[in-house]
Amino acid sequence: RRPKNFPPGPPTLPVLGNLRYLTSKNPLKDLEKLRQSYGDVYSLFLGSKPAVLISGLKAMKEAMVVKATDFAGRPQDLLIGDLTQRKGVILVDYGSLWRDHRRFALMTLRNFGLGKKSMEERIHEEIQFTVKTLEKSVGKTLSPQVMFHNAASNIICKVLFGTRYEYDDETLKMIVQCFTELTTLANGPWAMVYDSVPFVSYLPLPFKKAFRNMEMFMEFSIRVVKEHKKSRVPGEPRDFVDCYLDELDKQDKQDSTFSEDQLKSMNFDLYIAGTDTTSNTLLVGFLYLLNFPHVQERCQQEIDTVLEGRDQVTFEDRHNMPYVQAVIHEMQRVANILPLSVFHCTTKDTELMGYSIPRGTIMIQNLTSVLKEEGQWKFPHEFNPENFLNEQGDFVKPEAFMPFSAGPRMCLGEGLARMELFLITVTLLRKFRFIWPEDAGEPDFNLVFGAILTPKPYNMGRAEVQAVKQ
Numbered sequence: 001r002r003p004k005n006f007p008p009g010p011p012t013l014p015v016l017g018n019l020r021y022l023t024s025k026n027p028l029k030d031l032e033k034l035r036q037s038y039g040d041v042y043s044l045f046l047g048s049k050p051a052v053l054i055s056g057l058k059a060m061k062e063a064m065v066v067k068a069t070d071f072a073g074r075p076q077d078l079l080i081g082d083l084t085q086r087k088g089v090i091l092v093d094y095g096s097l098w099r100d101h102r103r104f105a106l107m108t109l110r111n112f113g114l115g116k117k118s119m120e121e122r123i124h125e126e127i128q129f130t131v132k133t134l135e136k137s138v139g140k141t142l143s144p145q146v147m148f149h150n151a152a153s154n155i156i157c158k159v160l161f162g163t164r165y166e167y168d169d170e171t172l173k174m175i176v177q178c179f180t181e182l183t184t185l186a187n188g189p190w191a192m193v194y195d196s197v198p199f200v201s202y203l204p205l206p207f208k209k210a211f212r213n214m215e216m217f218m219e220f221s222i223r224v225v226k227e228h229k230k231s232r233v234p235g236e237p238r239d240f241v242d243c244y245l246d247e248l249d250k251q252d253k254q255d256s257t258f259s260e261d262q263l264k265s266m267n268f269d270l271y272i273a274g275t276d277t278t279s280n281t282l283l284v285g286f287l288y289l290l291n292f293p294h295v296q297e298r299c300q301q302e303i304d305t306v307l308e309g310r311d312q313v314t315f316e317d318r319h320n321m322p323y324v325q326a327v328i329h330e331m332q333r334v335a336n337i338l339p340l341s342v343f344h345c346t347t348k349d350t351e352l353m354g355y356s357i358p359r360g361t362i363m364i365q366n367l368t369s370v371l372k373e374e375g376q377w378k379f380p381h382e383f384n385p386e387n388f389l390n391e392q393g394d395f396v397k398p399e400a401f402m403p404f405s406a407g408p409r410m411c412l413g414e415g416l417a418r419m420e421l422f423l424i425t426v427t428l429l430r431k432f433r434f435i436w437p438e439d440a441g442e443p444d445f446n447l448v449f450g451a452i453l454t455p456k457p458y459n460m461g462r463a464e465v466q467a468v469k470q
């Protein structure tokens, strides 16, 4: 039963709630249909748990920005919460543990050069490996999926652990396998069963594997922390782990939220949040660039003009590249990488667009509905960099550009992600022309639904590269 003045929604069934309304392969379409019937704020029962869906810029802003803290919680009784034991930062509920760690992570990433040179150098070092991979493939076809994944993974590994891994390294392979299995299970039907049916967590069902994978990552994280403790010089941090250990030295033990356990979980959270998000954005973006050669060419002209004889691009150069900026933002808009963001929950009884929402209700942000909202974009349903350009050709960012969400929970890696996307895209377009092979057939721009949207790999597996003469 919906409580009084709760957002409307379809009729529910015992145990299953409204799960039958999310049956197709693409629940985003189902959610859009429900929005047509019930409006920008409606409710669904995920099993027995009530959840409220937020669509459109107006409702999203009221919840995430105007009433920010009311909506800044995270649901605590889902499979992913049990997997992470409610530690780290992403799935931690609104409170001092989350606040302290969010502030610390933001500050540390900034000190390490978010928006400054040293982070740029780290990213550039990794890009050289990507360039080498592409140089070996000139005239041939290659799958950019693994290449972008490895680049994003190594950049975050350098920030966290000060290490990069060779692409065939056994540790890297283990980590990647752990995460792939974890995310597949956490997004699949077994997670829904786990989240909806009480007591099922005690049964030997496939989600047990997710717990084993989690343990494997934690063992890796423990090893990394142990090695750092042996080799560190206090006060001279080399990476995120060292910074955290320095912070632990400073903390008053009694009421501190910092601990070694938390450090291991932060490693997990930042790695998982920083890898597939950036790499899939690049994958989708390059799928479009391959198939919109005139956009690629115009980027290349702008890049050549701004860089002139210089070999390496800097993040500062973005201010002189309005068209490239527009293209990268448009890549992110169409990539729509986290279509339902990360689930929030209300921290107290509150209201949204006139409806009453009790404390502890799951809140689902439909970011797709904002990134493609009619009335907010010049061309909401097509790939067109003009969405980010005004009549004078200057770069402008509409309010509805929310791939990182908004409010107190918004992505804390935005700075790093934007720097990666810019430096990688510009460096690769400066050096190569990317071609969609004639025999590859029509490109399929439809993305496969999951917690992270991905393009179908076979379409990207046949991209040809040509070296550009400079």
Ligand code: HEM
Binding pocket: 089, 090, 091, 102, 269, 270, 273, 274, 275, 277, 278, 281, 337, 338, 341, 342, 343, 344, 403, 404, 405, 406, 408, 409, 410, 411, 412, 413, 414, 416, 417
């Ligand atoms: C294109 C790349 C990325 C996109 C589109 C993206 C998007 C998002 C979104 C939509 C959220 C959920 C916000 C919310 O709940 O309201 C989020 C959270 C988060 N992201 Fe990202 N992200 C990206 C890259 C990164 C990177 C590189 C890092 C790592 C440094 C990162 C770290 C995080 C963390 C830690 C959170 C949880 C924040 C919190 O709960 O307070 N993200 N991201």
